[in-house]
Amino acid sequence: MKIKKINVHLTEEQIEQRVRELGAEISKVYGDEPVCLICILKGSVFFTCELAKRITSPVEIEFMSVSSYGSGTSSSGVVRIVNDLGTSIEGKNVLVIEDIIDSGRTLSYLLENLKTRNPKTLRLCTLLDKPDRRVVDVNVDYVGFVIPDEFVVGYGLDYDQKYRNLPYIGFVEIEE
Numbered sequence: 001m002k003i004k005k006i007n008v009h010l011t012e013e014q015i016e017q018r019v020r021e022l023g024a025e026i027s028k029v030y031g032d033e034p035v036c037l038i039c040i041l042k043g044s045v046f047f048t049c050e051l052a053k054r055i056t057s058p059v060e061i062e063f064m065s066v067s068s069y070g071s072g073t074s075s076s077g078v079v080r081i082v083n084d085l086g087t088s089i090e091g092k093n094v095l096v097i098e099d100i101i102d103s104g105r106t107l108s109y110l111l112e113n114l115k116t117r118n119p120k121t122l123r124l125c126t127l128l129d130k131p132d133r134r135v136v137d138v139n140v141d142y143v144g145f146v147i148p149d150e151f152v153v154g155y156g157l158d159y160d161q162k163y164r165n166l167p168y169i170g171f172v173e174i175e176e
């Protein structure tokens with residue numbers, strides 16, 4: 001399948017504005033307490049970096065890589081930790097940063113897994129939420145934008161590993 005066109009849904013300015021708002025909201029919650037941001041690779045790299053810059057609480061950034069999708073736009077339904085955290089989160093305020101929640105399978109699995117490591121608090125922030133696609137319930141604490149059930153790329157999100165570098169988020173039109 002080839003991409004025919006990408007239709008802009010969220011501009012760079014809209015995303016920047018929302019990230020600032022989220023940063024302010026999150027800073028209010030943690031205040032002077034340290035918070036460990038867990039960036040879920042690869043899609044949330046851009047979002048994590050921009051959001052971290054807008055949080056005024058002391059921040060630690062850790063990375064984790066989880067595989068839940070095959071190639072293209074289809075979900076395999078199987079979640080696997082590909083690269084685990086290199087550090088303990090016991091007793092820490094943990095904020096998981098995701099680019100998108102779709103079926104909810106990835107985050108539901110991941111949150112259960114992280115809970116067993118005894119963090120002080122465990123919250124979830126996602127840039128995009130596609131509630132129409134939900135198969136498994138996930139409690140999301142901070143949402144950037146709720147979007148309809150369409151495949152998106154840009155600002156970290158890929159189509160077959162491409163288009164992550166687009167500064168905006170767009171809906172994909174596939175060639176017939």
Ligand SMILES: O=P(O)(O)OC[C@H]1O[C@H](OP(=O)(O)OP(=O)(O)O)[C@H](O)[C@@H]1O
Pocket residue numbers: 040041042043044066067068069075098099100101102103104105106107157158
């Ligand atoms: O709610 P779900 O249906 O489980 O889908 C959400 C997951 O899919 C995307 O990751 P992807 O597997 O595409 O990896 P990537 O971030 O490396 O592109 C996204 O970053 C979430 O981790």
Ligand SMILES: Nc1nc2[nH]cnc2c(=O)[nH]1
Pocket residue numbers: 100101102150151152153157158159
């Ligand atoms: N790039 C991308 N990855 C996803 N993973 C789940 N939904 C999506 C989506 O709309 N776009």
